[in-house]
Amino acid sequence: MTYPSDVIIGEEASVVGNRLLLIDPRGEIDENDLLEFMERHIEPAFWKWWEQKEAMRRAGAKGVVRAMQAETTVAEEVQPVEVRDVPRGPEVYLINCWHCGGQIAWRTDLGFQGSCPYCGALIQLTI
Numbered sequence: 001m002t003y004p005s006d007v008i009i010g011e012e013a014s015v016v017g018n019r020l021l022l023i024d025p026r027g028e029i030d031e032n033d034l035l036e037f038m039e040r041h042i043e044p045a046f047w048k049w050w051e052q053k054e055a056m057r058r059a060g061a062k063g064v065v066r067a068m069q070a071e072t073t074v075a076e077e078v079q080p081v082e083v084r085d086v087p088r089g090p091e092v093y094l095i096n097c098w099h100c101g102g103q104i105a106w107r108t109d110l111g112f113q114g115s116c117p118y119c120g121a122l123i124q125l126t127i
């Protein structure tokens, strides 16, 4: 891990995170506090911001800004579906969300399509 030279580094740094990392280089902040703040504030805020940015970028690339219309079907607004290949096995599959990388224990008896419990991205499970 490389820090800017003006960062004061403790003997042990505290690091929490999943896809994003939150680091206290001094190791003074309790990891549980870092994790709580990360999950409550940083992750939700970041993905919301990131999705909006991506949506703007996609709209810009097509040269069209689509207005949010009440009659627009849900299917047109959801995230693109990414097919995940997982090995055959028991009824629970351990997969990683294509969007946020969150690990999900997927129960196939509840269906093969659903949204990520962490970021809400649509996931299609292919076996």
Ligand SMILES: [Zn+2]
Binding pocket: 097, 098, 099, 100, 101, 102, 116, 117, 118, 119, 120, 121
């Ligand atoms: Zn996710």
